[in-house]
Amino acid sequence: MMSRKNPKTHEIVLRCGTIVTMNQERPVLKNMDIHVQEGIIISIQPSRSCPAQYPDLVEFIDAEEALVIPGLVNAHTHVAMTLFRGLADDLPLRQWLFEKIFPAEAEHLSPETVYWGALLGCIEMIASGTTCFSDGYFFQGQTMLAAHKAGIRALIGQGVIDFPAPGVSDPKKNLEIGEQFIEKWLNFSDLLTPSLFCHSPVTCSEDTLTGALDICRSHRVPLQIHLSETQDEISTIVQQKGRRPVEYLDQLGLLSEDLIAAHVVHLDEREMAILRDRGVKVVHVPESNMKLASGVSRPAEMIRMGIPVGIGTDGPASNNDLDLLMEMDTAAKLSKVYTGDPTSLKAWAVLRMATIGGAAVLGLAEQIGSIEEGKRADMVVLDLQQPHLQPMYDPVSTVVYSASGGDVRDVIIDGKVIMKNREFVSLDTQEAAWHVRRIAENIHP
Amino acid sequence: MMSRKNPKTHEIVLRCGTIVTMNQERPVLKNMDIHVQEGIIISIQPSRSCPAQYPDLVEFIDAEEALVIPGLVNAHTHVAMTLFRGLADDLPLRQWLFEKIFPAEAEHLSPETVYWGALLGCIEMIASGTTCFSDGYFFQGQTMLAAHKAGIRALIGQGVIDFPAPGVSDPKKNLEIGEQFIEKWLNFSDLLTPSLFCHSPVTCSEDTLTGALDICRSHRVPLQIHLSETQDEISTIVQQKGRRPVEYLDQLGLLSEDLIAAHVVHLDEREMAILRDRGVKVVHVPESNMKLASGVSRPAEMIRMGIPVGIGTDGPASNNDLDLLMEMDTAAKLSKVYTGDPTSLKAWAVLRMATIGGAAVLGLAEQIGSIEEGKRADMVVLDLQQPHLQPMYDPVSTVVYSASGGDVRDVIIDGKVIMKNREFVSLDTQEAAWHVRRIAENIHP
Numbered sequence: 001m002m003s004r005k006n007p008k009t010h011e012i013v014l015r016c017g018t019i020v021t022m023n024q025e026r027p028v029l030k031n032m033d034i035h036v037q038e039g040i041i042i043s044i045q046p047s048r049s050c051p052a053q054y055p056d057l058v059e060f061i062d063a064e065e066a067l068v069i070p071g072l073v074n075a076h077t078h079v080a081m082t083l084f085r086g087l088a089d090d091l092p093l094r095q096w097l098f099e100k101i102f103p104a105e106a107e108h109l110s111p112e113t114v115y116w117g118a119l120l121g122c123i124e125m126i127a128s129g130t131t132c133f134s135d136g137y138f139f140q141g142q143t144m145l146a147a148h149k150a151g152i153r154a155l156i157g158q159g160v161i162d163f164p165a166p167g168v169s170d171p172k173k174n175l176e177i178g179e180q181f182i183e184k185w186l187n188f189s190d191l192l193t194p195s196l197f198c199h200s201p202v203t204c205s206e207d208t209l210t211g212a213l214d215i216c217r218s219h220r221v222p223l224q225i226h227l228s229e230t231q232d233e234i235s236t237i238v239q240q241k242g243r244r245p246v247e248y249l250d251q252l253g254l255l256s257e258d259l260i261a262a263h264v265v266h267l268d269e270r271e272m273a274i275l276r277d278r279g280v281k282v283v284h285v286p287e288s289n290m291k292l293a294s295g296v297s298r299p300a301e302m303i304r305m306g307i308p309v310g311i312g313t314d315g316p317a318s319n320n321d322l323d324l325l326m327e328m329d330t331a332a333k334l335s336k337v338y339t340g341d342p343t344s345l346k347a348w349a350v351l352r353m354a355t356i357g358g359a360a361v362l363g364l365a366e367q368i369g370s371i372e373e374g375k376r377a378d379m380v381v382l383d384l385q386q387p388h389l390q391p392m393y394d395p396v397s398t399v400v401y402s403a404s405g406g407d408v409r410d411v412i413i414d415g416k417v418i419m420k421n422r423e424f425v426s427l428d429t430q431e432a433a434w435h436v437r438r439i440a441e442n443i444h445p
Numbered sequence: 446m447m448s449r450k451n452p453k454t455h456e457i458v459l460r461c462g463t464i465v466t467m468n469q470e471r472p473v474l475k476n477m478d479i480h481v482q483e484g485i486i487i488s489i490q491p492s493r494s495c496p497a498q499y500p501d502l503v504e505f506i507d508a509e510e511a512l513v514i515p516g517l518v519n520a521h522t523h524v525a526m527t528l529f530r531g532l533a534d535d536l537p538l539r540q541w542l543f544e545k546i547f548p549a550e551a552e553h554l555s556p557e558t559v560y561w562g563a564l565l566g567c568i569e570m571i572a573s574g575t576t577c578f579s580d581g582y583f584f585q586g587q588t589m590l591a592a593h594k595a596g597i598r599a600l601i602g603q604g605v606i607d608f609p610a611p612g613v614s615d616p617k618k619n620l621e622i623g624e625q626f627i628e629k630w631l632n633f634s635d636l637l638t639p640s641l642f643c644h645s646p647v648t649c650s651e652d653t654l655t656g657a658l659d660i661c662r663s664h665r666v667p668l669q670i671h672l673s674e675t676q677d678e679i680s681t682i683v684q685q686k687g688r689r690p691v692e693y694l695d696q697l698g699l700l701s702e703d704l705i706a707a708h709v710v711h712l713d714e715r716e717m718a719i720l721r722d723r724g725v726k727v728v729h730v731p732e733s734n735m736k737l738a739s740g741v742s743r744p745a746e747m748i749r750m751g752i753p754v755g756i757g758t759d760g761p762a763s764n765n766d767l768d769l770l771m772e773m774d775t776a777a778k779l780s781k782v783y784t785g786d787p788t789s790l791k792a793w794a795v796l797r798m799a800t801i802g803g804a805a806v807l808g809l810a811e812q813i814g815s816i817e818e819g820k821r822a823d824m825v826v827l828d829l830q831q832p833h834l835q836p837m838y839d840p841v842s843t844v845v846y847s848a849s850g851g852d853v854r855d856v857i858i859d860g861k862v863i864m865k866n867r868e869f870v871s872l873d874t875q876e877a878a879w880h881v882r883r884i885a886e887n888i889h890p
Contacts, residue, residue: 082835086842090777090791124832290778291846293787320846321833326771333735333775334782336535342738346535387569388766388850390527390878391885397531401736401765405833406851433835440836 010058012036012415014379016047017063020395022070022355022370027348028395034068036377039415044373059417061410065385067395069351070370071131071153071378071413072324073358076224076262076283076312078137079121080114080146082436084317087445093230093292100445101317105138108443109166114139115146116435121322122150123429127422128323128405131378131413134260134283134312134362136197136224138166144185144192150427151418153378155362157197157224158182160212162205175211182219191414197224201245202236209254222260222281222363225249228271229263230294246271255280260361262312263288264302265295272298272305281308281361284353286331288314296338299331299353300345310358311350323405328354332400347400381410457481457860459824461492462508465840467515467800467815472793473840479513481822484860488818504862506855510830512840514796515815516576516598516823516858517769518803521669521707521728521757523582524566525559525591527881529762532890538675538737545890546762550583553888554611559584560591561880566767567595568874572867573768573850576823576858579705579728579757579807581642581669583611589630589637595872596863598823600807602642602669603627605657607650620656627664636859642669646690647681654699667705667726667808670694673716674708675739691716700725705806707757708733709747710740717743717750726753726806729798731776733759741783744776744798745790755803756795768850773799777845792845826855 014034021029021044035043081101088100114137125133132153135143140158147154158181159165160174168174178196185194196212198204204212209225216223228234228245241248246267249255255278262283264275275282284299299309311331313322328350335345359369368378382399384392386407392398411419418425459479466474466489480488526546533545559582570578577598580588585603592599603626604610605619613619623641630639641657643649649657654670661668673679673690686693691712694700700723707728709720720727729744744754756776758767773795780790804814812821827844829837831852837843856864863870 085836086838086846089839089842089846090781090788092787096787120832120835127832287778290782291787293781293785293789296782316833316847320842323833323849326774326849329771330775330778332535333732334779336738337735337741337779340738340740342537342541342736343535344738385875385878387565387572387874387878388761388768390565391530391882393531393885393888393890394534397534397765401531401534402761404768404771404849404851406849429832430830433830433832437836440838443838445838 010038012059012061012377012412012417014061014063014068014381017066017068017381018395019044019068019371020351020399021372022352023372034371034379036412036415039376041371041373041375041377044371061381063381066409067382067384067398068371069380069382069399070355071368071380071411072129072354073310073362073369074125074130074133074312074322074324075310075358075361076285076314077133077135077322078315079125079133079135079322080117080137080143081315081317082121082124083108083113083117083439083443085320087317087443089320093294094232096292096318104443105166108439109138111139111142113439115142116432116439118143118146119149119432120436121316122146122152123424123427123432124322126150126152126411126418127408128325129380129408129411130322130324131380131411132359132362132364132368134224138168140181141185144188144194147192148189151413151416153191153368153413155193155195155222157195159197159199160208161199161203162208163203175208175215178212179215182215182221186219193221195221195224200226200229200233201248202233206252209249210252213254213258217258222258224260224262227261227264228266231266234266244268244271246274250274250278257281263294263297265289265297267298272302276305276307281310283310283312283361284331285312285314286334287327288318290334291318296334300335300339300349303349308357308360309353310361311353324354325399325404325407328400347396350400351396377412377415379412380408382407383409455483456503457506457822457857457862458503459506459508459513459826462511462513462826463840464489464513464816465796465844466817467797468817479816479824481857481860484821486816486818486820486822489816506826508826511854512827512829512843513816514825514827514844515800516813516825516856517574517799518755518807518814519570519575519578519757519767519769520755520803520806521730521759522578522580522767523760524570524578524580524767525562525582525588526760526762527566527569528553528558528562528884528888530765532762532888538739539677541737541763549888550611553884554583556584556587558884560587561877561884563588563591564594564877565881566761567591567597568869568872568877570767571595571597571856571863572853573770574825574853574856575767575769576825576856577804577807577809577813579669583613585626586630589633589639592637593634596858596861598636598813598858600638600640600667602640604642604644605653606644606648607653608648620653620660623657624660627660627666631664638666640666640669645671645674645678646693647678651697654694655697658699658703662703667703669705669707672706672709673711676711679711689713689716691719695719695723702726708739708742710734710742712743717747721750721752726755728755728757728806729776730757730759731779732772733763735779736763741779745780745784745794748794753802753805754798755806756798769799770844770849773845792841795845796841822857822860824857825853827852828854
């Protein structure tokens with residue numbers, strides 16, 4: 001609907017590109033034109049052959065010295081945490097969370113700060129090639145507005161936790177506020193889906209967990225959760241519930257295709273089989289797990305077992321960036337050194353996690369995640385003229401092992417050109433940065 | 446000497462910068478001017494107070510919205526291997542090396558290809574904040590010329606291996622050719638030092654190793670070597686020599702302050718103590734070790750023991766980039782998850798490895814590695830306006846965990862402005878890229 005307001009977005013032709021489609025049948029295409037109408041990819045044809053039906057309304061993007069990839073899907077983040085980027089590094093997760101982040105959130109989160117933090121994060125994601133993200137946080141109506149302002153696609157979960165939280169002073173009302181959030185935003189935009197985000201099996205009671213799932217199911221939206229992130233979580237749940245977190249959630253009936261579980265680091269073989277059997281979707285979050293020394297997840301094994309696996313950056317306070325191109329590189333390398341097998345998670349597999357895999361985790365694989373006729377046009381153009389991208393023997397190797405966020409030249413989301421030649425078409429990026437700096441002046445490490 | 450030809454390089458003032466000096470007494474300075482004359486930092490004073498002695502020759506660089514750090518030191522690479530970037534990924538080291546890289550080198554390396562590959566690598570390094578590198582390869586006179594053309598500082602080692610190698614068809618002559626290389630280039634430039642690079646304890650005989658050390662010592666230059674990189678190397682040396690590689694080299698008399706050992710992954714406590722006692726310098730190469738599944742080195746322990754440790758990217762065929770800003774991020778995170786201790790290698794420690802630590806490894810700590818009065822002016826200006834660098838609570842966290850090569854705005858080497866506003870001042874970067882692409886057209890995976 002947004003796109004109709006701007007005649008330029010009506011019809012787009014990407015010219016002469018090398019396309020990493022992530023379509024299984026035709027993975028890489030060379031010298032092709034991609035024709036976009038009303039937000040949809042209507043044709044992919046040998047270059048210069050496609051007819052422009054409305055020539056004066058067509059926007060041409062020259063992709064001759066460029067590489068076109070599907071828009072990346074950041075399947076786990078807390079985007080407004082740009083506010084706390086670099087506030088507290090080099091600390092264990094428990095100390096980082098309970099002594100630094102929770103107190104900073106309690107003191108400094110407000111609808112205003114979340115809006116600017118989320119908008120800055122959306123700008124950062126778009127500028128580094130992400131066109132869709134999955135988020136969990138508080139004051140999430142503000143993240144909705146920020147994502148809408150930026151023009152990015154998202155699944156936005158209202159945080160649910162059994163402690164007093166920003167905007168939810170009485171934890172008894174966490175589910176009520178969550179359900180109001182879903183109802184309010186469910187029909188706001190085709191690009192944005194509301195959901196709930198349960199903080200963890202440790203910080204949410206059985207009733208909270210099952211109540212959150214019921215609410216999500218009744219509105220046909222996914223439930224998100226942090227699961228088996230640290231050894232500490234495993235020990236606590238084993239002590240409290242007499243079983244490991246995956247088994248505990250299974251007993252509660254929480255494990256199903258409706259659940260998106262992030263991290264999933266500490267998992268035995270039996271738990272992995274349970275996740276697979278229940279259809280749970282998993283998000284691999286390698287850099288945050290490394291930085292907080294939480295452990296190393298095993299995405300290659302999970303993929304081999306048939307579990308849908310996406311990839312996420314986590315929030316910028318534990319990474320400290322939202323750059324999926326760099327996250328892919330780390331994911332591939334970490335899997336290799338951790339398993340001792342350099343073939344364990346190849347470039348193709350990791351790019352799949354960041355595109356069609358992430359789309360499947362979010363329940364959007366029919367609409368996005370690959371460049372195919374009939375899909376929504378979420379596409380990223382990488383500038384191949386950078387010295388570190390020369391030469392290019394294999395486009396997928398170039399994307400995963402050599403490119404980083406700064407190489408993204410143009411970004412198209414739902415058929416709308418959001419960034420062109422590294423400039424945002426209709427967004428004042430310095431405004432968000434200015435507000436976040438102003439807010440940060442009052443936050444002290 | 447080069448700088449005198451260009452009046453613009455005579456005197457530079459960096460204005461109003463936040464400076465991460467890496468000087469132990471005054472680590473971070475705010476709102477200061479750095480005054481450079483004849484390649485030397487002559488003063489660091491509160492902003493706008495420094496006198497310009499020759500106003501019409503002074504070049505001002507506004508660093509108000511920027512962060513100034515010492516030029517980064519890439520202490521281990523094979524820079525001309527840009528030629529083979531992405532040619533062979535997701536393979537074990539032995540297969541990668543013997544089935545892919547060695548054959549490609551035998552077929553495609555020539556003085557011409559090494560020159561263009563090395564020049565592209567120098568451009569990539571400068572554009573991502575590296576001002577000094579340590580290299581080992583073949584046809585290294587060409588790498589000398591490329592580094593000189595780019596204006597970068599380097600320690601350049603002629604490869605020594607007991608197999609026929611590019612430019613060294615008869616391995617019996619490897620030391621003779623190596624010595625000729627050192628003699629030819631020893632007085633070529635103040636920025637460039639020739640050395641030898643022994644490929645490994647497996648691929649060089651005892652006579653080759655000790656002969657190389659003798660040659661380096663007689664010319665007072667360091668000897669470089671790959672050491673204890675893979676479990677395979679350890680097994681081979683144990684089988685052939687009856688002891689582990691460090692003990693074997695110690696017995697040969699190779700271990701001393703004259704030796705720079707790269708990788709050093711597989712090391713027991715006793716070997717670590719031997720390295721420390723002998724004064725050997727070590728280069729940590731985390732991303733290559735991850736990508737080839739070689740293993741995880743323990744830089745934090747080595748630093749704690751008093752071993753000088755730098756950081757390197759390795760060649761672009763096993764990384765696949767030369768970006769030290771990203772390498773630092775990976776080094777910190779890998780150490781945390783591998784040791785299970787998020788405090789094990791903090792941001793400061795890893796930035797030290799990439800600056801003053803790397804300078805010490807190369808024997809250049811008196812001249813470079815920190816921003817201090819009296820030192821040579823190797824400095825990098827990061828653009829703080831990027832969305833992913835907002836806000837900045839701690840400049841060192843910003844550098845290590847959030848910045849990447851694309852954030853480098855200006856680069857000064859030996860008092861000469863090499864890159865300004867991401868444009869190279871006097872180098873045609875597209876020429877090198879064009880030549881490498883042309884060469885790569887004949888190289889097939």
